[in-house]
Amino acid sequence: MLPLRLEDVAVTFPGLSAPVLSIPVLEIAPGERVAVTGPSGSGKSTFVNIITGLEKLKTGHASWGETDLAALPEGRRDRWRGENIGLVMQDFHLFPGLSAFDNVLLPARLAHAADRSRLERAKALLETVGIARHDQKIETMSRGEMQRVAVARALLREPAILVADEPTASLDSEAGAVVGELLLELATSLGSTLIVVSHDERLVAPMDRRISLLAGAIASDERKD
Numbered sequence: 001m002l003p004l005r006l007e008d009v010a011v012t013f014p015g016l017s018a019p020v021l022s023i024p025v026l027e028i029a030p031g032e033r034v035a036v037t038g039p040s041g042s043g044k045s046t047f048v049n050i051i052t053g054l055e056k057l058k059t060g061h062a063s064w065g066e067t068d069l070a071a072l073p074e075g076r077r078d079r080w081r082g083e084n085i086g087l088v089m090q091d092f093h094l095f096p097g098l099s100a101f102d103n104v105l106l107p108a109r110l111a112h113a114a115d116r117s118r119l120e121r122a123k124a125l126l127e128t129v130g131i132a133r134h135d136q137k138i139e140t141m142s143r144g145e146m147q148r149v150a151v152a153r154a155l156l157r158e159p160a161i162l163v164a165d166e167p168t169a170s171l172d173s174e175a176g177a178v179v180g181e182l183l184l185e186l187a188t189s190l191g192s193t194l195i196v197v198s199h200d201e202r203l204v205a206p207m208d209r210r211i212s213l214l215a216g217a218i219a220s221d222e223r224k225d
């Protein structure tokens with residue numbers, strides 16, 4: 001169970017007069033399902049990069065439980081992310097030339113964590129997300145199918161945290177709805193914290209909490225009753 005706590009976060013770039021992300025304090029409890037919204041340029045991707053440790057904070061703290069990502073060197077941050085966070089990105093980040101099955105397993109294989117139970121879980125997850133042909137090359141799949149493979153990959157290691165950055169943005173509305181429902185269902189069944197950056201109201205509406213960013217700051221933070 002890993003609560004997220006951001007403290008005194010400020011992300012700045014040379015030549016800019018104001019930080020692109022400025023969050024004095026933010027807490028997200030384990031198992032919460034949170035949507036992060038905001039106009040283009042409001043800091044959403046920067047927020048994702050900070051809470052996943054893809055970008056190292058120079059000012060402030062981004063802690064999951066006892067682990068302050070700002071204090072970890074890159075290699076340890078990458079390892080920690082692989083073990084604890086399932087990531088689903090807008091442009092899938094899948095590997096052409098590999099099958100759906102091998103794409104789901106690749107990060108675990110690279111981390112020497114693809115044991116027999118993971119192979120079984122990869123098959124079961126592909127069934128869950130509705131991919132029947134496990135050996136189909138990823139580049140021959142539809143965009144909706146690719147994103148479902150990416151969801152299966154994100155869940156392989158049963159992460160405590162699932163982060164999705166515009167996961168339905170490049171999908172048509174039907175495929176987007178399927179992926180949105182899958183993320184919510186699978187995160188709920190694992191008890192994972194789910195953080196979804198999206199403009200898609202169908203993805204945002206069922207979440208427990210909605211955080212809106214504006215010019216790098218939290219403009220509103222609303223929980224459902």
Ligand SMILES: Nc1ncnc2c1ncn2[C@@H]1O[C@H](COP(=O)(O)OP(=O)(O)OP(=O)(O)O)[C@@H](O)[C@H]1O
Nearest residue numbers: 013014016020038039040041042043044045046047
């Ligand atoms: N390396 C950088 N150097 C300078 N400015 C940057 C850099 N990276 C991001 N920014 C600026 O930070 C701001 C926030 O960017 P970010 O990508 O987080 O926004 P966003 O809300 O995800 O936008 P979008 O919805 O368009 O993807 C933008 O104004 C962007 O131009």
